[in-house]
Amino acid sequence: MTVTANGKRGNEAFVLHPGGTFAFEERTIPTLQSDRDIIIRVAATGLCGSDVHYWQHGAIGRYVVEKPIILGHESSGIVVECGNNVEGFAVGDRVVLEPGSTCNTCKHCRSGRYNLCQAVRFAATPPYDGTLATYYRVPQECCYKLPPHVSLRDATLIEPLSVAVHSSLLAGSMQEKSVAVFGAGPVGLLCSAVARAFGASTVAAVDVVPSRLASALKHGATDSYQMSSESPEKNAVDLMSTAGVQAGFDIVLDATGAEPCVNCGIHALTQGGKFVQVGLGKPNLSIPVGQICDKEISFKGSFRYGPGDFQLAIGLLNSHRVKLNGLITHEFAFSEAEDAFKNVAGRSGIKSVIYGPDFDAEMAKNV
Missing domain, CATH: 3.40.50.720 (NAD(P)-binding Rossmann-like Domain)
Structure with a gap:
């Protein structure tokens, strides 16, 4: 993997092509698009049934894989860069990502039901790329710090x-x-x-x-x-x-x-x-x-999640009212990503995770 002049590694991605074939590709490293953006180095990604469905069937309803797309949306990671107006986050923070950014101006967003926003950019939903890559960009409001006792691996379960x-x-x-x-x-x-x-x-x-x-x-x-x-x-x-x-x-x-x-x-x-x-x-x-x-x-x-749901989910983990022990049954290196998809398609175990490039199980399990 290459390292750029600013110290970032290259952005290796696991890409689904139309027709159901996968490839590892080098993608452009995401950059800050606003002063409230955060760049995350992806540590781990849980596989969802929707990821497998796009692979096997090429579409979910009106969302069709018409061009190469990066899948994955249940991810945790480490902050590597923050915009000038980001508050409450610093480089090195361990975080979980909310994978959908909305317009914040439509009637649904303004009434507190942003999960119904028709302009949502949801990771791994065509045409938007997901998180099975080295880096991913999110706005500050889609980034949440992890409780000290929740590992980067287990944090992939916060989205579901x-x-x-x-x-x-x-x-x-x-x-x-x-x-x-x-x-x-x-x-x-x-x-x-x-x-x-x-x-x-x-x-x-x-x-x-x-x-x-x-x-x-x-x-x-x-x-x-x-x-x-x-x-x-x-x-x-x-x-x-x-x-x-x-x-x-x-x-x-x-x-x-x-x-x-x-x-x-x-x-x-x-x-x-x-x-x-x-x-x-x-x-x-x-x-x-x-x-x-x-x-x-x-x-x-019920459709995805709305305001306060991620915070409440993290609060349930922080108070130990919900425990995640035993739910992740299969772990894969980034190079084994296609095997992870096959494992989920075969309905083996409960939850499968794929570690980000240059991450391994020990790094992601440590808290």
């Missing part, structure tokens, strides 16, 4: 933890409520942990993989239920019985997007319950609208 925080807040107060969480992948496990941290008395994790259900019981879930091939109605009855929730759950968070799970969750809700759709599957599902109306269910969609 913020997704869990956002969806849980959409459900309203969870204090002494019963919550069912469908899906025990990374986001589902973090939803279970957040629900418990928010005061839920019962948190039932639902999945088809026994090993993931075992992990859920270590991360907030009080009960677990393995979905069967029976009807959604039968699964709902059995789920309620397993969790000891006779009248139905107060809240359901679905992190799968799978039609059987959505239908089961609706049937398992109590009257007046709240359903939050966290994960995405097929764009069009057949769901029991009659049940939604009969029970007067509140059905909400």
Whole structure:
């Protein structure tokens, strides 16, 4: 890797080309575009299902890989340069990145729902490059210092933890409520942990993989239920019985997007319950609208995260109300990035991380 005159290494990037082929390429080193920008040397990046989807399918909805793109958006790193008006950060700080910068002027941004901004520049969403590179530039408001006990490796989970925080807040107060969480992948496990941290008395994790259900019981879930091939109605009855929730759950968070799970969750809700759709599957599902109306269910969609969600996620880690131990199951050097994608596509383990160029496991695990 080359080193420039200002001391920075070259900007090695892992690039996805249209058609699904990867290549390591040298990209231009990002520079400060405003006096409130920060340049980060990327330490570690967690792989998301969306990264794998772009690789395997070339598109997610209207976002199409039409030219080479750098993937990755769940990243931590070290500050290497700050703009003149950056406050509260210094070179050498360990940080986590919020991967979407918004316009800050539209009605959604001004009303405190910047996750709905149509001008968002979200990392690894075409046409915008992501974080699987040596360096990445973010505005100050998208940069957060890490608690002393959170490693750069584990910090890659703060982005999906913020997704869990956002969806849980959409459900309203969870204090002494019963919550069912469908899906025990990374986001589902973090939803279970957040629900418990928010005061839920019962948190039932639902999945088809026994090993993931075992992990859920270590991360907030009080009960677990393995979905069967029976009807959604039968699964709902059995789920309620397993969790000891006779009248139905107060809240359901679905992190799968799978039609059987959505239908089961609706049937398992109590009257007046709240359903939050966290994960995405097929764009069009057949769901029991009659049940939604009969029970007067509140059905909400959840999209990424908004103001305060990253801070709250970090606060949950700082207070030890949420712990990340055991969620990262696979680690890859930057040179092994394609192997990491194959590992995630094979549904091996829970969470896979790729270390940045010239970073290794020991450097990223140290706090």
